[in-house]
Amino acid sequence: MQFSLATVKEKLLKENRFKIVFFGDSITSTEWVHPNWREIIEYVLKGELEKQIGDWKISSWRITCINSGLDGATTDDYLAHLDSHVINFQPQLLIWIVGSNDQLYKFGGKKHQVNVQKIVDILAPKMDYLIVCSDSTRLNDKANHIYENEYLKTLAQVSFPKNAIFVDLFRKYKQLDLKRFFTFISGGNEVAGMKPGDIDFAHPNQLGNAYIAKIILEEAFQVKFDPEKYIQTTLSGQMYPSY
Numbered sequence: 001m002q003f004s005l006a007t008v009k010e011k012l013l014k015e016n017r018f019k020i021v022f023f024g025d026s027i028t029s030t031e032w033v034h035p036n037w038r039e040i041i042e043y044v045l046k047g048e049l050e051k052q053i054g055d056w057k058i059s060s061w062r063i064t065c066i067n068s069g070l071d072g073a074t075t076d077d078y079l080a081h082l083d084s085h086v087i088n089f090q091p092q093l094l095i096w097i098v099g100s101n102d103q104l105y106k107f108g109g110k111k112h113q114v115n116v117q118k119i120v121d122i123l124a125p126k127m128d129y130l131i132v133c134s135d136s137t138r139l140n141d142k143a144n145h146i147y148e149n150e151y152l153k154t155l156a157q158v159s160f161p162k163n164a165i166f167v168d169l170f171r172k173y174k175q176l177d178l179k180r181f182f183t184f185i186s187g188g189n190e191v192a193g194m195k196p197g198d199i200d201f202a203h204p205n206q207l208g209n210a211y212i213a214k215i216i217l218e219e220a221f222q223v224k225f226d227p228e229k230y231i232q233t234t235l236s237g238q239m240y241p242s243y
Contacts, residue, residue: 001162003129004222005048011092011128012049012062019064021091023078025099026203027136029069032184033209035234038067040213040225041095044243048223066091072191074101075115082122092128095216097169098155100135100147104191113154120160130164131220136212137173139182139201144174167219169212181208207231 012018022028022038030036035043042065049059068085070077075098086094096119102112116132123130134152137144152170160166181204188196204212210227217223225243233241 001129001165003131003165003220005045005052007129008045008093008221009049009052012058013053015092017062017064018093019066019089019091020093020095021066021068021086021089022095023068023086024097025069025073025101026071027069027099027212028097029067029071030209031069031071032203033206035206035209037209037212037216038065040210040230041065041217043241044213044217044223044225045221047240072101073099074105074107075112075119076107078119079115082119086123087126090127093131094123094127094129095131095133095220097133097212098135100138100143100151103143103147103151109150109154112151113157116155117158120158120164124161124163128163130161131167131216132158132160132164133167133216134170136169136204136208137178139178139199143201165220167216169215172215172219173211176211178208181205181211206234 008018028038030038042063046059046063049063050056053059066089070081070085098116120130120132134155135147148170182199182201183205184200184203186194186196186198186200188194192202194200207227210230214225214227217225230241230243
């Protein structure tokens with residue numbers, strides 16, 4: 001599928017609205033970190049479109065972004081909540097980080113693939129575009145090895161329709177310096193194997209979120225984004241951070 005920022009601009013001007021639903025687990029909900037990748041994508045898209053359209057009200061008022069992240073969700077949970085958390089909002093675009101909670105509950109790679117295929121098949125006819133992303137890499141070699149060799153392998157076998165883009169967030173994130181991204185102290189997560197006081201190896205900090213935004217912005221929207229500059233100018237107190 002040919003998709004870019006120009007696609008968003010065309011739909012926005014034609015339909016006078018552009019609604020994005022962000023779907024996934026805690027990596028998507030991100031109530032625990034600000035700025036997060038969702039907020040960054042919204043900020044960048046609105047800023048870039050304002051420059052192209054020349055009217056800030058169009059991009060600011062007519063683009064709506066909805067957080068439909070479900071903390072701890074598996075693909076079974078996604079299937080059960082498609083109507084309430086995605087379809088009922090009638091978005092033109094879905095951005096979905098599939099996540100890896102299926103791995104924690106030992107669903108198996110094949111069930112993961114089957115559920116993702118079901119979700120894609122249900123959603124694709126109901127909206128214009130889907131951006132589907134694999135999970136972000138963790139600071140845990142064992143968890144990463146299992147995910148890459150069982151879940152990511154079967155995810156690659158999903159048949160995506162013409163209006164969908166697949167972004168391999170896992171492999172692109174894996175190439176980065178993950179130790180800079182995982183600095184939060186866990187309050188404890190028995191299912192994930194984290195004790196209180198451990199480094200949270202699953203949930204990236206502000207810089208880690210900025211790099212997730214970079215990958216999605218560049219892969220799906222063809223918009224260049226510098227995470228280091230964005231975080232630096234955010235911390236410097238600029239009202240409108242540069243990127």
